[in-house]
Amino acid sequence: MQIELFYLAHSRTGDKGNSQTMSLIPYDERDYALLETQVTTEAVARQFGRLVRGKVTRYALPRLKAFNFVLEEALQGGVNDSLNLDTHGKSRSAVLLAMTIEVPDDHPALRVKAVLS
């Protein structure tokens, strides 16, 4: 089944110059492997489309059971130059969490989604 990352993981966005940093942290540590396989740099670049013009890098943190993404050329030159409403791009973690991944039909996140929606 397909499900949005939103129901399996959380994320916080920060900015440094024209780059965005974005954590991805599973609610359940057991989902770390699932995220590692599917939330690849290519998949993230695809999800952001025209919002990110530069390279996407993923840092895996198996001890902390988390990932850190760096999205380059993502902020119209950065806070200095951006004309965006959300200059820092702080709301962009929501874009990452809207990405869908494939989970087994009995994955608990499907129930969470059913309850919330």
Next chain:
Amino acid sequence: MGLRQSDRIRLGGGSAFFNDRLDAALELVEKGDIDVLMIETLAERTLALLHAARRAGGSGYWDKLADRLQVLLPACAKHGTKLVTNGGGAAPEACAAMIARLARERGLPMKVAAVTGDDVTELVRASDPILLETGEPFSKLGTGIISTNAYLGADAIAAAYAAGADVIVTGRVTDSALALGPIMATLGWKADDMDAMACGVLTGHLLECGGQATGGYFAEPGLKDVPDVDRIGFPIAEVRGDRSITITKPPGSGGRIDRHTIVEQILYEMHDPAAYITPDVTLDVTALDLAESGAHEVRLSGARGHARPGTLKVLVGVDSGVLAEIEISYGGINADKRARLAADIIRKRAARNPMLGNQTIQYDLIGVNSVWPEEGAPPVRDVRLRVAARVPDQRAANELITEVEALYVNGPAGGGGVRFATRPTIRTYTAFVPRADVTPRWTFVDA
């Protein structure tokens, strides 16, 4: 009288930005049993704005700091809490003198120290470093330079703290240094002990954003709920000689501390988690051990340090014109189409206007595509057109405002609620200077 060393120190993260909550900072001092209250106030552009204000005859520090200290200083004096802040902005010594006056007026026996040396205007003028963003030397920037400040490390703060300062006021230092300085002085940690420096930098990193470590900027209704989210307690870090950090919050406060809130904050604004560069050490969090050691309590150990860079980062602030933002609302059936038509009208008229023709103007439909990449999927009944441009001066900004206001009578049907704002903007450039060329200093300041 100097400082007595100890095997532990408790620090509170009392402010993440210059307008952060005062009640939560006071709660840290009154109920947090903390040795040090850390007050972070300087975002990248804030300092340049303070330099500009100082040049225009202002104090050069954040004036509201005095109001806040009227509340915080007596509490700090009562509880024996030291206060460390970068609120000195463009004038740390003048700010320290203001604080010393305030303490004297209230009969508080507090020694106030100022840390200076971050203003590297002369050095940068003389050495003319290459700027990261342009690849060209500093001198090519020409006019409009407002500020040139290096990010100092913790050494001068540590020295002032060890000498018994009750309040330490800095200008630009790396945020984590506000915590690392007192930690070094209290635990007797030396700058060449890289894992110890890493532990101190991680502590500062976790405290510098205040409530972001304790359930702030975290809540997702139904999925990631935060108890008593309207009165989040700011974070407390207890750092021990064994290089562990225990994060808690004041008893009875709202908020949430667990693996999830802490990992979000550890990774906040971090690029490579194995190489988070600061003036004091390069922090590596990849081998961290994290344990939920109690209710709303997380214990961290295993921060690793690698050699710090031989250069210091310098931020150059340059006047960058005026940002104008104007909005108008459209509602009901077809609201987004009318908002798009309004944007089209502005686009065509701006192109014919000599003051706006060469400017980049951005058009957002708030409610449709302003923070979201996809356009117009669900039918929307409440759309706000936002027109934004960075223009050379206020006159050009006024031209754009006038154009949007004229939509009231000349634009699509039913537009309303025009609001506009303009503000001076500052562009920042990055340079690096040899560490040896920058001399951080500290001194006690009298009223």
